[in-house]
Amino acid sequence: xxxxxxxxxxxxxxxxxxxxxxxxxxxxxxxxRRLFLIPTRFGLGWATLVVVLLLFGINYQNNxxxxxxxxxxxxxxxxxxxxxFNLLGVTPALHLPRDVFAGGEARLRVVVRARRPRTAxxxxxxxxxxxxxxxxGVGEAELSLPTPTRGPFALPWLRLETRWxxxxxxxxxxxxxxxxxxxxxxxxxxxxxxxxxxxxDEAAGDFAGLRRFQPGDSPGQVAWKQWSRSGVLATKQFxxxxxxxxxxxYDACHGTPERRLSxxxxxxxxxxxxxxxxxxxxxxxxxxxxxxxxxxRRALDALARFAPPTGExxx
Numbered sequence: 001x002x003x004x005x006x007x008x009x010x011x012x013x014x015x016x017x018x019x020x021x022x023x024x025x026x027x028x029x030x031x032x033r034r035l036f037l038i039p040t041r042f043g044l045g046w047a048t049l050v051v052v053l054l055l056f057g058i059n060y061q062n063n064x065x066x067x068x069x070x071x072x073x074x075x076x077x078x079x080x081x082x083x084x085f086n087l088l089g090v091t092p093a094l095h096l097p098r099d100v101f102a103g104g105e106a107r108l109r110v111v112v113r114a115r116r117p118r119t120a121x122x123x124x125x126x127x128x129x130x131x132x133x134x135x136x137g138v139g140e141a142e143l144s145l146p147t148p149t150r151g152p153f154a155l156p157w158l159r160l161e162t163r164w165x166x167x168x169x170x171x172x173x174x175x176x177x178x179x180x181x182x183x184x185x186x187x188x189x190x191x192x193x194x195x196x197x198x199x200x201d202e203a204a205g206d207f208a209g210l211r212r213f214q215p216g217d218s219p220g221q222v223a224w225k226q227w228s229r230s231g232v233l234a235t236k237q238f239x240x241x242x243x244x245x246x247x248x249x250y251d252a253c254h255g256t257p258e259r260r261l262s263x264x265x266x267x268x269x270x271x272x273x274x275x276x277x278x279x280x281x282x283x284x285x286x287x288x289x290x291x292x293x294x295x296x297r298r299a300l301d302a303l304a305r306f307a308p309p310t311g312e313x314x315x
Contacts, residue, residue, distance in 0.1 A: 025177070040163065040168060042167050042168060050069050084171055087173060090113070100153075100184065101147070102150040102185055108145065108155070109141075109142050122160070128144055130143050147183045157174050157175060184301075188263050188266050276291065282306055285302060
């Protein structure tokens with residue numbers, strides 16, 4: 001156990017050292033020492049051609065071969081510098097999506113800022129890629145990552161690169177971040193609610209009094225008896241009915257743990273849309289009654305982080 005912990009500590013230190021040497025933190029301009037030049041196949045072929053022409057000129061004392069070799073070499077140097085300056089000083093920012101469900105996609109919005117226009121920038125994250133241009137100081141792109149399962153989802157580093165202008169080299173920069181997505185369970189609708197409702201009068205509230213009639217009032221709420229006695233139209237007023245409260249209980253659902261969490265997720269969304277108060281009971285956790293977007297997020301976060309009891313099977 002101690003040996004495994006020490007190994008994890010060493011691995012974490014190595015990762016931090018490598019991260020500090022290789023990547024640039026998000027929201028920071030890309031410095032020159034963190035830009036890496038990687039030749040492409042086309043660039044290697046270009047370099048081979050330059051060497052062949054140079055050897056041909058040396059061997060046969062051919063001035064035309066010399067001129068062509070140095071001309072191609074000069075073009076390559078200019079292209080390399082232009083590509084390097086195309087990425088230098090760019091400031092990337094990462095914006096995470098608010099709502100992410102299992103079985104869907106997480107749409108990451110990347111905003112790139114620069115003082116001057118940049119062209120042909122490419123973003124890559126874990127297989128997803130997008131192209132963007134920086135005009136008027138700002139450029140945006142969206143990357144879609146699949147989220148097959150619920151729970152914390154650690155995002156990989158961003159890779160920002162460009163092959164502009166000739167594609168001889170790839171100028172690459174890695175962007176590090178500590179962003180983590182919390183993937184909520186996939187909603188699964190059910191025919192019957194899985195909550196325990198508190199008995200309440202869901203009909204109209206109690207009679208609270210009369211007020212002067214106003215155009216647009218419902219005829220069913222007009223106090224006609226009052227009008228027949230006094231000749232004055234009045235409208236009945238009722239107190240607001242008591243609001244329903246619902247407890248969403250993990251043990252009241254049936255099926256595998258993931259199915260139960262999906263059912264509870266669907267109920268949370270339904271109750272939130274209806275504007276109702278609700279609470280959540282999970283093994284080892286009770287979320288008090290509440291309402292609004294904050295309550296919705298707290299409940300869905302609890303469902304996403306929930307670890308089913310060991311050995312629990314289908315119910």
